Amino acid sequence: MHQRYRYQQDGRPAHRPAVLLITVEFDLVQRARHLTRTASPVIHSTLSALSLPAPAKLNRMLHITGQRPDGYHELQTLFQFLDHGDTLHFQLRDDDAITLTPAIDGVPEEANLIVRAARRLRETAVSYGKVAEASALPGVDIQIEKVLPMGGGLGGGSSDAATTLLALNHLWQLSLDEDTLAELGLELGADVPVFVRGFAAWAEGIGEKLMPAALDTPWFVVIHPGIEVSTPAVFGHPQLTRSSPAISMARALQGGRNDCEVVVSALYPAVADALNWLNHFGTARLTGTGACVFCAFDDARQASKVLGRLACERPTWHTFSARGCNISPLHAALAQA
Ligand SMILES: C[C@@](CO)(OP(=O)(O)O)[C@H](O)COP(=O)(O)OP(=O)(O)OC[C@H]1O[C@@H](n2ccc(N)nc2=O)[C@H](O)[C@@H]1O
Numbered sequence: 001m002h003q004r005y006r007y008q009q010d011g012r013p014a015h016r017p018a019v020l021l022i023t024v025e026f027d028l029v030q031r032a033r034h035l036t037r038t039a040s041p042v043i044h045s046t047l048s049a050l051s052l053p054a055p056a057k058l059n060r061m062l063h064i065t066g067q068r069p070d071g072y073h074e075l076q077t078l079f080q081f082l083d084h085g086d087t088l089h090f091q092l093r094d095d096d097a098i099t100l101t102p103a104i105d106g107v108p109e110e111a112n113l114i115v116r117a118a119r120r121l122r123e124t125a126v127s128y129g130k131v132a133e134a135s136a137l138p139g140v141d142i143q144i145e146k147v148l149p150m151g152g153g154l155g156g157g158s159s160d161a162a163t164t165l166l167a168l169n170h171l172w173q174l175s176l177d178e179d180t181l182a183e184l185g186l187e188l189g190a191d192v193p194v195f196v197r198g199f200a201a202w203a204e205g206i207g208e209k210l211m212p213a214a215l216d217t218p219w220f221v222v223i224h225p226g227i228e229v230s231t232p233a234v235f236g237h238p239q240l241t242r243s244s245p246a247i248s249m250a251r252a253l254q255g256g257r258n259d260c261e262v263v264v265s266a267l268y269p270a271v272a273d274a275l276n277w278l279n280h281f282g283t284a285r286l287t288g289t290g291a292c293v294f295c296a297f298d299d300a301r302q303a304s305k306v307l308g309r310l311a312c313e314r315p316t317w318h319t320f321s322a323r324g325c326n327i328s329p330l331h332a333a334l335a336q337a
């Protein structure tokens, strides 16, 4: 049975859409989650402490189909998770402070998506009548093991925010539903809802209209060529393709481009170099607005052979291999918490 529903987003920033149409094929998602439950490791969980992954994502393809009057671009993209990412540790406190360690270089605490997500969730708990006042909820010490590069197109900041929302919903026993958490997530960034939902997805709009997608799950070699790409600079570029024809998800599953690749390669020669290098082994793609590029392989052995060559030929690039997952490792771990 496929159930469709819509919800109205209240209190949204002005540039966000008035009505979000989120189509979720519950059956597919619930069945897949059930299967994952038995296969995933529990990272660490007690009544007052919880450790959870914040996985990376790839945009397996990304087409830009238009631009809204507010400047935001309309996309069609396939999101898939990787079994590789940051890890967050949460420990409730005796007072109501929210702390984050270590600080992330170049990101002040009040701008960090982890702290913003925690504060926003606490405000929402009050406005939804879950607690009388914010100070009724215990504070939390959050520790981050940051692995994902910033501005890499792997969605690290968005994933950290989603993990924080789900972890604190659990530890604070708020029982806020997934729709509410996805809506809160969208206020923090366009990519947060897919990490909250936890299922590989076909996304439209600015990434908020999500439809679960069952993608193949190859091993990927990912290269970060050592530079940070500015998302606004890419979206603001006059030469960016903004008029790709809209296609169906079925067609996208057969393959697609990343419309940002031409502009990003021109602005950042290191990205062009990484794409060229990886194109010798298959079809290399940019994820999001970069800077990371990736290529799919049928098995782990092939991927590690390519990693070995990279270590010899391009020792300055940061590289890793990881498997694509249709269920987020976050949801797999949370199912056992
Ligand atoms: C395009 C994607 C695909 O995954 O790129 P990556 O960030 O992952 O590389 C994301 O949706 C990005 O999402 P996110 O990184 O959260 O972008 P935001 O902070 O919301 O937007 C940064 C800026 O980029 C521009 N922007 C962003 C998204 C969009 N669909 N159209 C835009 O024009 C806007 O100028 C905005 O001010």
Ligand SMILES: Nc1ncnc2c1ncn2[C@@H]1O[C@H](COP(=O)(O)OP(=O)(O)O)[C@@H](O)[C@H]1O
Pocket: 104, 106, 107, 111, 112, 113, 114, 148, 149, 150, 151, 152, 153, 154, 155, 156, 157, 158, 159, 160, 161, 288, 290, 291
């Ligand atoms: N917890 C966080 N981790 C990473 N970046 C963060 C975080 N909080 C805020 N940011 C900001 O978000 C920007 C985008 O980071 P990130 O999501 O990792 O990249 P991308 O969107 O390219 O995948 C960073 O440049 C940084 O300024």
